[in-house]
Amino acid sequence: MNMSNRFGAWVAILALGGAGAASGVLADEGGAPHEFHEIMEDLGDHMVGITEGITHEDWIRVAEHAEAVANHPRPPMTERVRIMAFAGTEVAQFKKYDNEVHEAAATLADEAAGGDGSAIITAFGRLQNGCLDCHTTFRSAYREHFLSAAD
Numbered sequence: 443m444n445m446s447n448r449f450g451a452w453v454a455i456l457a458l459g460g461a462g463a464a465s466g467v468l469a470d471e472g473g474a475p476h477e478f479h480e481i482m483e484d485l486g487d488h489m490v491g492i493t494e495g496i497t498h499e500d501w502i503r504v505a506e507h508a509e510a511v512a513n514h515p516r517p518p519m520t521e522r523v524r525i526m527a528f529a530g531t532e533v534a535q536f537k538k539y540d541n542e543v544h545e546a547a548a549t550l551a552d553e554a555a556g557g558d559g560s561a562i563i564t565a566f567g568r569l570q571n572g573c574l575d576c577h578t579t580f581r582s583a584y585r586e587h588f589l590s591a592a593d
Contacts, residue, residue: 475521475588481514488514489573492550492566504562505554511569512547528587536580543572 495503
């Protein structure tokens with residue numbers, strides 16, 4: 443599977459929350475997808491690593507963390523199925539965000555390898571905006587749907 447599809451899966455998963463909430467889907471049985479949560483936590487750690495790398499002008503560190511974001515593991519199929527079912531008709535928007543974030547992370551890795559600080563900052567801003575767009579659109583409803591199922 444290519445990097446775009448792998449990255450798209452996690453972005454799509456994040457975005458799914460908004461569709462379910464908008465359509466009145468009841469809470470899922472079984473609680474929040476565990477592997478997905480761990481992947482998102484790891485992605486957050488990599489974003490911190492990128493920020494620290496930029497702060498210290500450690501472009502190798504930035505490139506390594508950006509590559510990790512672009513090529514993160516996918517959740518197991520069982521979790522992806524639950525999340526896709528929840529996303530419903532909003533899967534296309536989720537995938538759009540996923541592709542944007544993947545491309546931004548890959549661009550950031552390339553820019554960091556080149557060592558141009560200004561280009562690195564611009565690419566990182568694009569990556570952060572991609573994450574924020576998806577989170578703003580989907581994260582709250584996703585958490586509400588899956589976390590309320592655990593109650």
